[in-house]
Amino acid sequence: MTETRSGYAAWRLIAEELRVDVTDGRIPVGGRLPTEAELAERFSVNRHTVRRAVAALAAEGLVTARRGSGTFVASHALLTHRIGTRTRLTESLGSRSGDVAGRLLGTAVEAPPPDVAAALQLRGSDALRLEAVRTVSGRPVSRGTHWLDLDRAPDLGKHFRRTGSITSSLRASGIEDYVRVSTTIGARHATADELADLELSPGAVVLVSRALGALPGGEPLLYGLTRFPAHLVELDVDHRQF
Amino acid sequence: MTETRSGYAAWRLIAEELRVDVTDGRIPVGGRLPTEAELAERFSVNRHTVRRAVAALAAEGLVTARRGSGTFVASHALLTHRIGTRTRLTESLGSRSGDVAGRLLGTAVEAPPPDVAAALQLRGSDALRLEAVRTVSGRPVSRGTHWLDLDRAPDLGKHFRRTGSITSSLRASGIEDYVRVSTTIGARHATADELADLELSPGAVVLVSRALGALPGGEPLLYGLTRFPAHLVELDVDHRQF
DNA sequence: GCGGATTTGTGCGTATGTATA
DNA sequence: CTATACATACGCACAAATCCG
Numbered sequence: 001m002t003e004t005r006s007g008y009a010a011w012r013l014i015a016e017e018l019r020v021d022v023t024d025g026r027i028p029v030g031g032r033l034p035t036e037a038e039l040a041e042r043f044s045v046n047r048h049t050v051r052r053a054v055a056a057l058a059a060e061g062l063v064t065a066r067r068g069s070g071t072f073v074a075s076h077a078l079l080t081h082r083i084g085t086r087t088r089l090t091e092s093l094g095s096r097s098g099d100v101a102g103r104l105l106g107t108a109v110e111a112p113p114p115d116v117a118a119a120l121q122l123r124g125s126d127a128l129r130l131e132a133v134r135t136v137s138g139r140p141v142s143r144g145t146h147w148l149d150l151d152r153a154p155d156l157g158k159h160f161r162r163t164g165s166i167t168s169s170l171r172a173s174g175i176e177d178y179v180r181v182s183t184t185i186g187a188r189h190a191t192a193d194e195l196a197d198l199e200l201s202p203g204a205v206v207l208v209s210r211a212l213g214a215l216p217g218g219e220p221l222l223y224g225l226t227r228f229p230a231h232l233v234e235l236d237v238d239h240r241q242f
Numbered sequence: 243m244t245e246t247r248s249g250y251a252a253w254r255l256i257a258e259e260l261r262v263d264v265t266d267g268r269i270p271v272g273g274r275l276p277t278e279a280e281l282a283e284r285f286s287v288n289r290h291t292v293r294r295a296v297a298a299l300a301a302e303g304l305v306t307a308r309r310g311s312g313t314f315v316a317s318h319a320l321l322t323h324r325i326g327t328r329t330r331l332t333e334s335l336g337s338r339s340g341d342v343a344g345r346l347l348g349t350a351v352e353a354p355p356p357d358v359a360a361a362l363q364l365r366g367s368d369a370l371r372l373e374a375v376r377t378v379s380g381r382p383v384s385r386g387t388h389w390l391d392l393d394r395a396p397d398l399g400k401h402f403r404r405t406g407s408i409t410s411s412l413r414a415s416g417i418e419d420y421v422r423v424s425t426t427i428g429a430r431h432a433t434a435d436e437l438a439d440l441e442l443s444p445g446a447v448v449l450v451s452r453a454l455g456a457l458p459g460g461e462p463l464l465y466g467l468t469r470f471p472a473h474l475v476e477l478d479v480d481h482r483q484f
Numbered sequence: 485g486c487g488g489a490t491t492t493g494t495g496c497g498t499a500t501g502t503a504t505a
Numbered sequence: 506c507t508a509t510a511c512a513t514a515c516g517c518a519c520a521a522a523t524c525c526g
Contacts (some may be wrong), residue, residue: 046279051474059301059431059445060430060431061430078428080426082332083479084481085481157463179481180481181481182478182479182480183478183479183481184322184473184476184477184478184479185427185449185476185477185478186320186449186472186476186477187447187448187449187472188302188303188447188472188473189301189302189447192254193256203301203445205429205430205447207427207428207429207430230428230429230430231430232425233428234426234428235426235427235428236425236426236427237325237424237425237426237479238422238424239326239327239421239422239423239425242343
């Protein structure tokens with residue numbers, strides 16, 4: 001058998017058929033796919049072959065497999081995260097009102113990696129590192145790592161723990177305004193840690209945004225590395241100036 | 243055996259070790275990995291287990307497997323594509339001088355999909371669609387689909403075929419200037435077609451940019467959908483105004 | 485709370501197809 | 506044409522997480 005007629009592997013054909021079942025709504029969001037055993041029977045193939053098909057869909061973020069439980073259709077509504085000069089590096093994901101929440105995973109005071117130190121124009125001094133996850137309706141939508149110059153923002157960790165917002169914490173530290181001066185966007189597969197923090201399936205894709213914020217005068221203030229699940233979030237670049 | 247000590251699957255540990263071999267340069271760019279049979283022997287596992295580890299690295303774009311030939315370390319130098327108000331939607335990838343070339347895959351005059359028609363504010367009229375691939379040093383770095391309002395840009399296809407640049411073709415059509423008014427960036431796994439056009443391995447990640455260009459007055463002019471191989475290209479957002 | 489049944493995850497061995505050198 | 510090397514597929518077995526009576 002192998003490589004069936006028409007040159008397409010069996011698992012690709014199965015993935016296509018399952019994809020249509022999902023995208024056409026025959027299996028609703030949150031609904032469960034048939035078990036691997038059932039699918040193997042339905043398509044008259046080995047369970048391994050079904051697993052490869054399902055793995056492909058899981059990698060796209062279309063479905064999520066849970067050991068012991070089943071494989072479920074993932075929500076695939078797109079959130080839009082706006083990126084502009086005045087958009088805070090961390091603040092709320094736009095649209096879809098929903099309950100937005102920030103959760104601080106941890107903080108540390110340490111020497112940042114060389115590229116971060118360079119961006120912040122630090123010379124050997126330590127920086128405050130914040131690790132945070134943002135959720136919308138309980139769903140993780142971003143995983144951020146932020147570095148701040150300690151000299152410019154004392155007690156910021158304490159404020160953040162209370163407010164969950166870097167911007168308001170900065171305000172409490174006497175910094176009223178800052179602007180985003182550069183943003184670099186890439187994408188890759190999520191690491192094991194990111195899979196856990198963002199509750200993703202293996203093979204999931206993350207958008208990676210590296211941004212530098214500075215005071216209106218130009219002095220670098222904070223550097224942020226944010227990962228977004230690509231099947232949930234898209235980034236909207238705001239080209240207007242104001 | 244299965245699920246080895248320490249809770250990590252064997253194939254993950256093998257992928258980690260191979261990744262280090264590659265990133266530390268023990269296997270240079272362009273170099274060939276040991277065959278699956280050799281790796282299976284080295285790690286004392288079945289060939290299938292090795293294959294899963296290698297597949298994970300291929301999905302990241304770190305290596306490329308070629309049937310009948312071997313598995314090779316992919317180049318992973320990053321190109322930077324700048325996105326700003328005045329950056330052309332199609333023009334050259336920055337940095338790395340190299341020989342940049344555009345290749346026109348085809349053109350068509352047809353009704354654009356609804357979202358494109360809406361962005362261009364067309365009402366039922368057809369648009370010119372351009373399909374193009376851009377290469378740097380022979381390597382595909384972007385795959386673009388562009389729609390233009392026919393009324394505003396006659397003969398553009400003919401000009402593009404000669405020059406390989408949309409901007410200069412527009413100039414030849416009497417349009418001297420346009421600006422990018424919005425850009426939306428997402429990421430996902432490449433489709434089968436994109437894998438072929440961009441010469442990628444299955445599982446590769448593409449950055450997807452959807453951009454709208456307009457005349458200085460504000461009339462929509464062209465809409466572009468560009469896919470970049472995420473392991474080769476990152477997007478740099480230019481927040482300055484000028 | 486316990487224990488068995490269910491369901492996905494990992495791994496081995498084997499066989500064969502397909503593309504390349 | 507032949508050997509090599511990756512690709513697909515089957516069958517078996519067991520582990521780990523979850524579910525349910």
